[in-house]
Amino acid sequence: MTISHSLDSIGFGYRPRAAYACDPARSRGRLHPEPASPTRTPFQRDRDRIIHSTAFRRLKHKTQVFIAHEGDHYRERLTHTIEVAQIARALARALCCDEDLAEAIALVHDFGHTPFGHTGEDALDEKMAAWGGFDHNAQSLRIVTRLEHRYAEFDGLNLSWETLEGLVKHNGPLMDAEGNGLRGPVHPTILAYNSINDLELASYASIEAQCAAIADDIAYNAHDIDDGLRSGLLTLPMLEEVALPGRILRLVRQHYPGLDPVRTTHELVRRQITMMVEDVIITAREKLDRLAPQSPDAVRAAGETIVTFSGAMAEQERELKRFLYKNLYRHPSVVAVRAKADQVVRDLFDAYFADPMLMPSDWCQGLDEADEGVRAIAIADFLAGMTDTYALKEHQRLFDRTPELR
Template sequence: MSAPPVFEDIGFGYRPRAAYACDPAKSRGRFYPEPESPTRTPYQRDRDRIIHSTAFRRLKHKTQVFIAHEGDHYRTRLTHSIEVAQIARALARALRCDEDLAEAIALVHDFGHTPFGHTGEDALDDKMKPWGGFDHNAQSLRVVTRLERRYAEFDGLNLSWETLEGLVKHNGPLETRGGEGIDGPVPKAILDYSALHDMELSRHASLEAQCAAIADDIAYNAHDIDDGLRSGLLTLEMMREVALPGRILEKVDERYPRLDPVRAGHELMRRQITVMVEDVINSAQEKLLAAKPASPDDVRDAGYTMVTFSQTMALDEKTLKSFLYANLYRHPEVVEVRKAADRVVRELFDAYFADPREMPEGWREGLDRADERIRARDVADFLAGMTDTYAIKEHERIFGSGLFDRFAVLR
């Protein structure tokens, strides 16, 4: 495939791709070889396949912080993924990387999340402990390499190696060079796939993947504040006591002394994103200038993450996360809803595992005769793919509990 056109540096917008950026013309290819597209680069095709997948549509009804039934205006995994992709593209553009690859990784990074966010993941991981546990990152890989069934010639989406690398390692290497897991055992799904299509688990991922990873942090830090303010669980007065949002609100107050709280909250969100993005760009440019990587492999072999916050911003971000955990994610009202969500996932798993006939056609065939490991993993695949709303309906169908009826919608 011939290289795509390189854009001229016009001072604003597109700039020439850097030597350390992933070049789509030099992609390592796909697990199942396919003819190249005459109109799209491999990474553009990956992005398009991701957007048209069933897993992408399901993100619409998967929770970000608030359960999907709690209101139409809160973030879901879908809106969050789109917001992450926008920030990832902005970072990739500024750092002269491949924007399409950064966007593709951002759009696919949450495919493996269960219904009810991390509550659902923790519950499913606990139920799957006898059979290797559950990890949303490994599940994302299962979705795009096995569970999506859209193509006549292969299972999965057959994404390019670079997109899969970014999906698996966007938060950093998974193994030491000696093959030991860095944060505990590497999930079996990742090891099994890497044995067939080497993901180089001991190396860092591309700069594009690093852009997607930190874009995730930037997006949810800002947008969880926005949702928290909308719900009434957070207030602007509370935010003024936190270092980073407090400084931003002080400037907003100086310029717009009579601004209404709703607009002030939106000013906080957009300014915080801008401040964090600009900090990452400056920090990454300093690291790139010092390291002088001449290829994507130089980035992978650097031994550290190049796309990071500055030390000052990293401290501010850590403080903000601690505040959000204490005042939003662990707020008593959120905790009560999550207790119900935890029960839904656990009881559904037990019901499907005990009697696979409770699952729909296409999932239950042969599971009554399969060994426990296969049955458990298929049940986990089915459960992980559920939306919040479908999981609630299935629980009501089987148990008739109406667990969520007692919770008022947060508005």
């Protein structure tokens, strides 16, 4: 199937499914077989199960970059997730693949994140070092295969093979053909599940999963700029010195001289998203023409990620990330709040580990006599599922002093 490199052919409405797209009628199925739905495809059912899960609701009160107490205008995990899903669907539509699968993977991709963003994940990773560490992708898999208790016949959400594959491998293969981890050891949770439902960890993921992965990058690059400007940690003059937003700002000011800063920010954010999305579509179409995959398995065996930025855009995106790390994520005020959040998570882990009975009854049952590994994993599950606000309330309940996260 030859795909035009021009954006003129993106269009709207129905688009035929390409040979390389995942076909819901040919899904590899679920670990626990279920009757087919007469009204929804397997991927649509996955999306609906994800949206109705407890883990999805909890994203509303989990931090993206700024601690939730900073204000209602900043993004949390839920708004970020919805934005990623919208971009993933747009990419999937343009590349003639399954929009529902791309959306499902986007909606589930942050389930395993701890309270307080990457700060909480880093703290739990250190605390869990003796038991395989903590990884939010592995935790997402654990949530949707074990920890959600909504169905009478099985634990988890019993998602389709394709959605689970995309959740685990959306950033690329986890191991080489010999079984060696490509980015360090593969987390025990992933290996354990893979032993009963092979997710083919040495191959690339589907086109739909790749759409979800790069949609995540596009969303947070643009929206962290928005939140950074709202916070005052970033300014428009600072962004003028960075190639991609600087180029966009010059265009905005050329077309709308004297535009107020609020509208200028919105123009910057939306134009950056559009520019990145269009770059990905053109680049992916060029790769698809070159590789000519005739099935989803051909995508998995392609030996490279297909849905990517062009070389020029990739370099501009790396520059933007370096700028955001220096001026936003590592800003002294953000680092100071992160240090306090880090202490909250460590304090809670240590308290529960010393006395599991401090956790709710449905979590602590049998842990007082369990070995350390079982105890630690249960505590990590409980902590990772907390929202920011619940973690702070628990700390206030157990300790005389709880830091103010501001």
